[in-house]
Amino acid sequence: MWRDAVLVAGKDLRIEARSRVATNQVLPFAFLVLILFAFALDTDQRALTRAAAGLYWVAVLFSTLLAIQRSAAIESADGARDQLRLSGLDPAGVFLGKVAAVAVQLVALEVLLGAGVVVLYNASIRGVGLVVLTCAAATVGLAAAGTMYGALAAGLKVRETLLPLLLLPVAAPVLLAATKAWQAALDGVPADGAPWLRLLATFAVIYLTLGVLLFGSLLEES
Amino acid sequence: MTAPATSSRTAPGAPASGDGAPASARFRSVPRWVTPALGVGALVASAAAVVQGLVVMGPTTNQGEYSRLLVVHPPVATVSYVAFGVTAAASLLYLIPRTRARAWDQLAGASAEVGVVFTVLTLVTGSIWGHSTWGVWWTWDARLTASALLLALFLGYLALRRVPAEETVRAKRCAVAALIAVVDVPIDHYATSWWRTLHQGSSISLTQPDKHVDSAHAVGLLLGFVAMALAYAWLVTQRYRVERLEARYEEEGLSLALDARKAEGGVTAPTGPSDATGPSDATGTSGDPPVGALSGERP
Numbered sequence A: 001m002w003r004d005a006v007l008v009a010g011k012d013l014r015i016e017a018r019s020r021v022a023t024n025q026v027l028p029f030a031f032l033v034l035i036l037f038a039f040a041l042d043t044d045q046r047a048l049t050r051a052a053a054g055l056y057w058v059a060v061l062f063s064t065l066l067a068i069q070r071s072a073a074i075e076s077a078d079g080a081r082d083q084l085r086l087s088g089l090d091p092a093g094v095f096l097g098k099v100a101a102v103a104v105q106l107v108a109l110e111v112l113l114g115a116g117v118v119v120l121y122n123a124s125i126r127g128v129g130l131v132v133l134t135c136a137a138a139t140v141g142l143a144a145a146g147t148m149y150g151a152l153a154a155g156l157k158v159r160e161t162l163l164p165l166l167l168l169p170v171a172a173p174v175l176l177a178a179t180k181a182w183q184a185a186l187d188g189v190p191a192d193g194a195p196w197l198r199l200l201a202t203f204a205v206i207y208l209t210l211g212v213l214l215f216g217s218l219l220e221e222s
Numbered sequence B: 001m002t003a004p005a006t007s008s009r010t011a012p013g014a015p016a017s018g019d020g021a022p023a024s025a026r027f028r029s030v031p032r033w034v035t036p037a038l039g040v041g042a043l044v045a046s047a048a049a050v051v052q053g054l055v056v057m058g059p060t061t062n063q064g065e066y067s068r069l070l071v072v073h074p075p076v077a078t079v080s081y082v083a084f085g086v087t088a089a090a091s092l093l094y095l096i097p098r099t100r101a102r103a104w105d106q107l108a109g110a111s112a113e114v115g116v117v118f119t120v121l122t123l124v125t126g127s128i129w130g131h132s133t134w135g136v137w138w139t140w141d142a143r144l145t146a147s148a149l150l151l152a153l154f155l156g157y158l159a160l161r162r163v164p165a166e167e168t169v170r171a172k173r174c175a176v177a178a179l180i181a182v183v184d185v186p187i188d189h190y191a192t193s194w195w196r197t198l199h200q201g202s203s204i205s206l207t208q209p210d211k212h213v214d215s216a217h218a219v220g221l222l223l224g225f226v227a228m229a230l231a232y233a234w235l236v237t238q239r240y241r242v243e244r245l246e247a248r249y250e251e252e253g254l255s256l257a258l259d260a261r262k263a264e265g266g267v268t269a270p271t272g273p274s275d276a277t278g279p280s281d282a283t284g285t286s287g288d289p290p291v292g293a294l295s296g297e298r299p
Helices: A003-017 A021-042 A047-084 A093-119 A128-153 A159-188 A190-220 B001-016 B021-029 B034-056 B067-070 B073-095 B102-133 B140-161 B167-195 B216-262 B272-279 B288-297
Strands: none
Touching: A003 A021, A003 A093, A021 A047, A021 A093, A021 B272, A047 A093, A047 A128, A047 A159, A047 B021, A047 B073, A047 B216, A093 A128, A128 A159, A128 A190, A128 B167, A159 A190, A159 B140, A159 B167, A190 B167, B021 B140, B034 B067, B034 B216, B067 B073, B067 B216, B073 B102, B073 B140, B073 B167, B102 B140, B102 B167, B102 B216, B140 B167
């Protein structure tokens, strides 16, 4: 399973590195969202600083949608899904590999967006450890839930509109918990973030487990 | 894409499950008397709840006349949870190869639709109650937010059910989506309740029977629960029947139309009668006339 996961993750990341969609489209989009928030709040510096945590995670969530759509599109084009089944890889390994590839992209995006928030919104990070842990847990959770829904919507005629409708409500607790944890890390007491961090970790574990159990049946018949 | 998909579906699927499996035959035929009985029961219980709520129960000191919403709001909310629980259980049974049957998928869809209706009712009645006691129609309270998320989750599920796709593919994806959505419900609950809490606690508890509620209100609440549970069951059996008729229409519609067309052209179709009389389940009451009418005209 783990070897298959590494194989699939390597494949997805190589495709992304060569196509450069993540760097040329997803990343600029995320920065654009940060700038648009500044317009919406009328460059009120204090409001931006106060809302920095929430705005950051909304930007991450929107970018996640794009990354998931990419990740699912790789498998739906040119009958790649059938080839994946023919290859005899463990479905759980395929799932974990795709989650890992999406997570790696999201982490890169989050680092750059974090720098953007610090520079543009004048946010200061107090609890570095909490910020890093929150990012790790939230990213794994988002990637796991997103990969499931990406596979669910793949190959359907209405996938572009269906995916946000399916994924955003499921990801809502991640947005809430990650925002709260970041607020604690940015301008609160970092210790307050602990329960939110636990919630994020629970979310990640639950959706990883669901994916390992259910991804096979999604891959099987479509 | 389609060729390997169909071949793989017949290979592992046919011996293990298939739609003719006993699991589907077991509860495919809801006895005819069940649905009307549920409907009548729901009407009687609702009437009793209305009398109890509007006549017998008096206004309370804290909330005045609005406390009568106790008969409606908690039962509706509870039933919506039950409905999504049924959807999840049916989806799980559909995903397990041994119990896979199309009927589970149909039951999951029927229950989810009724559950969405009850969730909307929960939000509406809660909004009215909130306006009277808190002074605002909506507030970002934990339970309100969680209910709104629940509604969004299952609206997405219903949207997925409506997507045009091959039947088995769609059913399987819907089952997975239902499980993902249901798993999210407790997480939403914890996230939002840590976020903020304004909603009053539970009005009644089993360990302290008369915590906040006098006996008239307890009876009203109980009648409300019974009425809403029966109404839910009635709606689900109706919706389940419609799902089955729709599926049957899709399966037989084309062959019937072809037979009718052949009959017009004077060609006798050898497979026609066996196709038309094939479905022998007794569930279709309103679906039978068109089928019978078409097959009756042919000879």
